[in-house]
Amino acid sequence: MTHAIRVQSLNKTFGARQVLHGLELDVPVGAMVALIGASGSGKSTLLRHLAGLATGDRNSGGEVQMLGQDVQKNGVLNRNVRRLRSDIGYIFQQFNLVGRLSVLKNVLLGSLGRMSRVRGTLGLFNKQEVNDALRALERVGLLEYAYRRASTLSGGQQQRVAIARALCQKAEIILADEPIASLDPESARKVMETLADINKRDGKTVIVTLHQVDYAVKYCRHAVALKGGKKYFDGPINRLTNDFLSDLYGSEIGTALLFGEQEAKTMQDREQTRLILAAA
Numbered sequence: 001m002t003h004a005i006r007v008q009s010l011n012k013t014f015g016a017r018q019v020l021h022g023l024e025l026d027v028p029v030g031a032m033v034a035l036i037g038a039s040g041s042g043k044s045t046l047l048r049h050l051a052g053l054a055t056g057d058r059n060s061g062g063e064v065q066m067l068g069q070d071v072q073k074n075g076v077l078n079r080n081v082r083r084l085r086s087d088i089g090y091i092f093q094q095f096n097l098v099g100r101l102s103v104l105k106n107v108l109l110g111s112l113g114r115m116s117r118v119r120g121t122l123g124l125f126n127k128q129e130v131n132d133a134l135r136a137l138e139r140v141g142l143l144e145y146a147y148r149r150a151s152t153l154s155g156g157q158q159q160r161v162a163i164a165r166a167l168c169q170k171a172e173i174i175l176a177d178e179p180i181a182s183l184d185p186e187s188a189r190k191v192m193e194t195l196a197d198i199n200k201r202d203g204k205t206v207i208v209t210l211h212q213v214d215y216a217v218k219y220c221r222h223a224v225a226l227k228g229g230k231k232y233f234d235g236p237i238n239r240l241t242n243d244f245l246s247d248l249y250g251s252e253i254g255t256a257l258l259f260g261e262q263e264a265k266t267m268q269d270r271e272q273t274r275l276i277l278a279a280a
């Protein structure tokens with residue numbers, strides 16, 4: 001099986017408004033994909049459908065598969081979607097930690113999906129699970145914070161705890177919805193580096209929605225762009241150009257979204273080298 005995610009003919013309508021239009025998407029195992037597009041283009045809605053947190057329109061033929069298994073088909077969730085979800089780590093913009101619990105307990109919550117209901121309800125984690133959680137914290141550089149209350153950590157640190165929780169969950173696919181939107185640049189860099197590291201060293205598939213195209217270019221090899229709920233681009237990230245981005249973001253475009261002259265030149269050079277190598 002080569003696809004981590006496969007989407008076919010996915011449509012979603014809220015009331016009278018269609019927000020996803022016949023989406024098709026193939027994401028290979030081990031890819032790191034930036035999902036970009038203007039506000040309201042459907043990025044979060046698509047991620048929620050991938051995780052089976054929302055269903056597409058009934059009887060419109062839409063299908064979402066994860067690791068070769070149906071998450072939903074024709075607007076109906078797979079009956080075993082809870083088990084499939086244990087392969088998916090979902091990272092939210094607002095971290096979704098339990099602030100009054102310790103950092104370690106928050107990471108341990110990632111292993112709940114693999115525990116019996118009784119052990120989970122009573123919070124009876126075994127030694128192996130605690131060790132896994134500590135290792136995950138070490139991995140994201142936060143081992144020394146294990147016994148601190150989660151609410152006392154900075155936003156960037158909390159987001160890395162959320163990533164450690166996904167690691168502890170042993171998720172194969174990480175869906176991160178605007179994980180750096182509320183972070184300062186230094187924290188954003190650390191969060192993106194952590195995601196990129198997990199992708200590179202552990203081979204986890206990562207899909208990350210981003211407003212900042214410069215972060216997308218720096219950390220992702222592939223981009224999928226949505227415009228008005230339709231797929232507008234799906235390809236190597238170094239093919240994005242300022243003209244394309246102006247078109248994609250329309251009036252929302254700000255200088256922060258455009259590449260500087262040097263960056264644009266570097267990308268052109270990279271693309272030229274790629275074409276020369278491909279032709280050789």
Ligand SMILES: Nc1ncnc2c1ncn2[C@@H]1O[C@H](COP(=O)(O)OP(=O)(O)OP(=O)(O)O)[C@@H](O)[C@H]1O
Pocket residue numbers: 014019037038039040041042043044045046
């Ligand atoms: N539960 C809902 N009910 C009605 N409309 C919704 C719902 N969720 C999303 N929408 C609409 O669907 C469209 C796509 O929203 P979505 O949040 O997926 O966009 P987005 O690209 O993630 O935007 P942003 O970058 O601002 O987060 C928007 O017009 C939004 O108002």
